[in-house]
Amino acid sequence: MDYEFHWNIVFQNMPELLNGAFVTLHVSVLAMFLGVVIAILLAIAKMNNSKPFCYVATVWVEVARNTPALFQIYMAYFGLGAFGIHLSPYVAVLSALVFINAGYLTETFRGGFQSIPATQYSASKSLGMTSIQAYRYIILPQMLRRIYHPMTNQFVWSILMSSLGILVGMSELSGTTQRLQSLSFRTLEFFIVAAVMYFVITKLVLFTSSLLARRLFKGEI
Amino acid sequence: MNSLFTPLSWSDSGLILTGIWNTIIISVVAIVVGTVLGLIVGFLRAESNKAVNVLFGSVLDVLRSVPLIIQLILFSTFVGAMGNPLAPFVAGSIVLSLYTMAFMSEVFRSGFESVSPSMQIAARSLGMTKWQTIYHIRLPIGLRAVFPSWLGVSLSVIKDSALVSVIGYMELLRTSEQLISRTQQPLEILIGVGIFYFIISYPLSHYGRYVERKMAI
Numbered sequence: 535m536d537y538e539f540h541w542n543i544v545f546q547n548m549p550e551l552l553n554g555a556f557v558t559l560h561v562s563v564l565a566m567f568l569g570v571v572i573a574i575l576l577a578i579a580k581m582n583n584s585k586p587f588c589y590v591a592t593v594w595v596e597v598a599r600n601t602p603a604l605f606q607i608y609m610a611y612f613g614l615g616a617f618g619i620h621l622s623p624y625v626a627v628l629s630a631l632v633f634i635n636a637g638y639l640t641e642t643f644r645g646g647f648q649s650i651p652a653t654q655y656s657a658s659k660s661l662g663m664t665s666i667q668a669y670r671y672i673i674l675p676q677m678l679r680r681i682y683h684p685m686t687n688q689f690v691w692s693i694l695m696s697s698l699g700i701l702v703g704m705s706e707l708s709g710t711t712q713r714l715q716s717l718s719f720r721t722l723e724f725f726i727v728a729a730v731m732y733f734v735i736t737k738l739v740l741f742t743s744s745l746l747a748r749r750l751f752k753g754e755i
Numbered sequence: 756m757n758s759l760f761t762p763l764s765w766s767d768s769g770l771i772l773t774g775i776w777n778t779i780i781i782s783v784v785a786i787v788v789g790t791v792l793g794l795i796v797g798f799l800r801a802e803s804n805k806a807v808n809v810l811f812g813s814v815l816d817v818l819r820s821v822p823l824i825i826q827l828i829l830f831s832t833f834v835g836a837m838g839n840p841l842a843p844f845v846a847g848s849i850v851l852s853l854y855t856m857a858f859m860s861e862v863f864r865s866g867f868e869s870v871s872p873s874m875q876i877a878a879r880s881l882g883m884t885k886w887q888t889i890y891h892i893r894l895p896i897g898l899r900a901v902f903p904s905w906l907g908v909s910l911s912v913i914k915d916s917a918l919v920s921v922i923g924y925m926e927l928l929r930t931s932e933q934l935i936s937r938t939q940q941p942l943e944i945l946i947g948v949g950i951f952y953f954i955i956s957y958p959l960s961h962y963g964r965y966v967e968r969k970m971a972i
Contacts, residue, residue, distance in 0.1 A: 537836040600956035601949050602914035604928055609945050612935055616942035690820075697822035701921065708825060721832045729821045729829060736820040 537722070544723045547714050554710030555731050561628050561699075561706060562692040568628075569635025569692075570685075576636060577643040591640065598637020603695050606630035611702045623704035631692050638688055646681040647673075679751055686743040690736055697732070707731060763938045774930030775951060781844065781926060782913045785851035789912065790905070792852065793859025800860060801867035811860075818857035824918050826850050831922045847919035851912065858908045866901035867893060900970070906963040910956050927951065 544551075576594060579587035598606075610633075611626040621629065650673055658668035700708035707728055715724040800811050818826070831846040841849075870893045878888040920929035931948045935941045 596957060597949070597953065600910075600960060601952045602917040602928070604917040604920075605945070605949055605952060608928065608932070608941075609949070612932075612941035613945045616940075694820075694822040697824050698918070700824060708822065722829070722836055725825055725829045725832065729825050732822055732825060733817060733820045 539723055540720055541723055543718045543720050544727050547718075547724075550710055550714060551707065551727065551731065554705060554707040555735065557624075557704075557710075558693060558696050558706040558708075559735065561624065561631065561696050561704075562689065565628055565631035565635055565692050565696070566689050568632045569639055569688075572632065572636035573639035573643055576640040577647065580640065580644055581647070594633075595637045595640050598634045599641075603630065603634055604698055604701065606633055607698050607702060623699060623702045623709075626702055627696060627699045627704050627706075631696060634695075635688055635692060639685065642681050642684045642688070643677075646677045649680055650676050682743075682747055682751075686740065689743075690739055693735060693739065694732065761938060763934065763940055763943060767934060767938075770930050770934065771927075771947075774925060774927040777844075777924065778913075778916055778926040781847055781851060781919060781924065782916045784848045785855045785912050785916065786909045788848070788852035789855025789859050790909075792856040794863050796856060796860035797863025798867055800864045815857040815860060818854055823850070823854055823915055824921050826854065827919060827922050843919070843922050843924035846922055847916075847924045851916060851919060854915070855908065855912050858911075859905070862901050862904045862908060863897070865904075866897035869900045870897045903963045903967040903970075906959060906966075910959055910963075913955060914952065 576591040579591040580595070582588065607627055607630040610621055610630045611623065614621060654672055654676075655668055658672045659665075663671070696706055697708040699706045700712050703709060705713070711724045711728040715721045718724075796811065796815070800808055803811075827847065827850050830850045831841065831843070834841050834846065874892060874896070875888055878892045879885075883891065916926060917928045920926055920932070923929075927948055931944045934944050938944070
């Protein structure tokens with residue numbers, strides 16, 4: 535082994551790497567939030583029988599689930615150029631992640647909602663609850679319990695997939711790493727540190743999520 | 756004057772077909788190798804005691820918690836720095852196979868654990884040897900239970916194979932990217948690429964869901 539590791543340059547650039555990690559978290563949180571909002575709308579559209587909305591939702595879900603994430607990012611970055619829409623790398627990656635998150639979460643939400651028997655709604659009505667109360671106290675808490683883990687996984691997946699920003703020149707963790715290593719040629723060192731940072735971020739997210747779950751569901755999950 | 760860019764023509768179909776072929780071949784290699792390794796590791800994890808399990812689990816965890824693209828770059832730079840650079844196809848296949856293995860082993864482990872211990876005891880009491888129990892009872896029952904999950908992981912590997920382009924492997928998305936930079940017709944090319952992935956993935960994912968529904972009843 536005749537490769538000498540030089541870690542100094544990596545530590546000198548640590549602030550920039552941390553900044554990149556922050557952008558990674560930033561874009562994933564935003565993608566998750568917007569994805570959830572759109573997914574709720576799409577799930578409602580899919581469960582309603584109004585044809586045009588249901589059709590749009592189905593196409594959205596199937597395209598998001600059956601094409602690669604990189605394809606979506608290229609589509610947002612290069613493809614929309616044909617319509618005169620030029621997105622910055624950040625917006626391109628964000629919109630691709632939102633598109634995919636919404637597609638996957640729609641099915642999660644729909645499955646979670648349908649897993650709760652309709653009789654529970656009737657039962658709560660017969661106990662004198664209003665519709666809103668029935669959803670607020672009976673349906674939604676149970677649903678949240680079932681979709682919590684899939685949602686956490688989707689969030690972790692967003693963090694990992696935001697690394698594709700490297701291919702369109704976005705300055706999140708991977709993109710920053712790529713730029714810094716091209717300045718110093720310490721490719722191995724920089725990418726090892728980036729890998730460790732991704733690992734730590736993922737573990738922190740999973741840890742926080744399980745703490746939150748314990749508080750939210752009091753252990754019954 | 757616009758001679759720098761040439762429009763898409765039929766002579767490009769060879770390049771596109773090469774890209775399609777490369778995508779298919781690396782996906783097949785990764786799925787086959789990943790399935791075989793995942794089967795072995797999954798079985799060992801279902802069999803072994805807690806300490807071994809934790810050790811295996813933490814190694815596999817790293818493969819699942821670091822983005823594939825970083826793994827690809829790290830691996831190909833690493834073997835390059837060690838003095839024996841690998842061809843993009845070889846390096847890509849190795850990383851993608853190991854990545855697949857990490858997911859497959861989890862799938863198979865849950866499959867093996869879904870076969871109830873009493874069924875194995877029953878098989879042993881009928882005079883089957885340990886290997887006969889594995890071969891005739893645990894494998895068929897465990898594997899059938901996880902077929903939909905296996906299909907799901909395989910489909911995601913086909914989609915993730917697009918990332919091998921980062922180390923210079925000429926798969927479909929990379930060839931299309933090169934065509935885009937020459938022709939400046941991103942939309943037509945990308946939609947074609949999207950349709951290719953879609954017609955592979957869509958029927959299979961529906962078949963997986965169909966099997967899952969059928970087994971649930």
